[in-house]
Amino acid sequence: MLARIVLVCLLVGCAVAQGVKNENLRWKINGARRMAYSFDPRYPQQARQTVMRGIERWNQVLGDCLPLKPRKANDRDYINVYNGGGCSSMIGKVGGGQALSLAVNGCVYRGVVIHEFLHAAGLIHTQKRPDRDNYITMHWGNIVDSWKSQFTKESSRNIGNYSAYDIYSIMHYSNTHPSWSINNRPGFTAKQKKADYRKIGYGDDFAKSDVQAIRRMYRCPERKFTTDVNNNNRNNNNNRDGNKDRKPIACSNE
Numbered sequence: 001m002l003a004r005i006v007l008v009c010l011l012v013g014c015a016v017a018q019g020v021k022n023e024n025l026r027w028k029i030n031g032a033r034r035m036a037y038s039f040d041p042r043y044p045q046q047a048r049q050t051v052m053r054g055i056e057r058w059n060q061v062l063g064d065c066l067p068l069k070p071r072k073a074n075d076r077d078y079i080n081v082y083n084g085g086g087c088s089s090m091i092g093k094v095g096g097g098q099a100l101s102l103a104v105n106g107c108v109y110r111g112v113v114i115h116e117f118l119h120a121a122g123l124i125h126t127q128k129r130p131d132r133d134n135y136i137t138m139h140w141g142n143i144v145d146s147w148k149s150q151f152t153k154e155s156s157r158n159i160g161n162y163s164a165y166d167i168y169s170i171m172h173y174s175n176t177h178p179s180w181s182i183n184n185r186p187g188f189t190a191k192q193k194k195a196d197y198r199k200i201g202y203g204d205d206f207a208k209s210d211v212q213a214i215r216r217m218y219r220c221p222e223r224k225f226t227t228d229v230n231n232n233n234r235n236n237n238n239n240r241d242g243n244k245d246r247k248p249i250a251c252s253n254e
């Protein structure tokens, strides 16, 4: 998966700051800003319902800018949601049908759905931003080798700055994760004094900065945005999708 996506990046010139600069990687269907999605026929019905809650939230927040709509028969470019080996997406529109994996076991949470579709729209992980060293200190020795590429910086040649660095972005990794931290030690620490690590990487909704990044990338007017009250609270079990057992996001793209 990793190799495949790196290859795609090379082919298209991998234009990814917080978001890809390369306009060819941005969604436009028949001249209009729009993203199209479909489900793999084998994708279970129950999981679809949660994915649909993510898509509904997307359209509430970004429907005027970059709506996410079911694929029409003549849409050549579209995102196909399937039950892959984890949570992953390509960065931006790569052309044709592009796979977006939301594994039934571990990825079916509203926050993860929004996270993966934000990749598909062109956003990279926040901790890969060219300016991240101003905001976090890396602890490379605590990260499993095969996951280190999720923490390497992207070049500002490819990545545009469409919103200020936000450690609470839904595109930021948590500081530890069973998949990649060695002995549960932190992969990074925040430079800001009062960072709340329970909220980093556990988002259930867009952060304001995520919405701003998409609106700037796609040249949409800014609009007032309010996160759900329950956003970003790993201890809160009352939200609609029940984040009780939610693990932080560790999707493996780019």
Ligand SMILES: *[C@@H]1O[C@H](CO)[C@@H](O)[C@H](O)[C@H]1NC(C)=O
Pocket (backbone or CB within 6 Å): 131, 161, 162, 163, 164, 165
């Ligand atoms: C990115 O843009 C934000 C404003 O949205 C600004 O505060 C920040 O300094 C910029 N970062 C870089 C590296 O240019």
Ligand SMILES: [Zn+2]
Pocket (backbone or CB within 6 Å): 115, 116, 119, 125, 250, 251, 252, 253
């Ligand atoms: Zn991701």
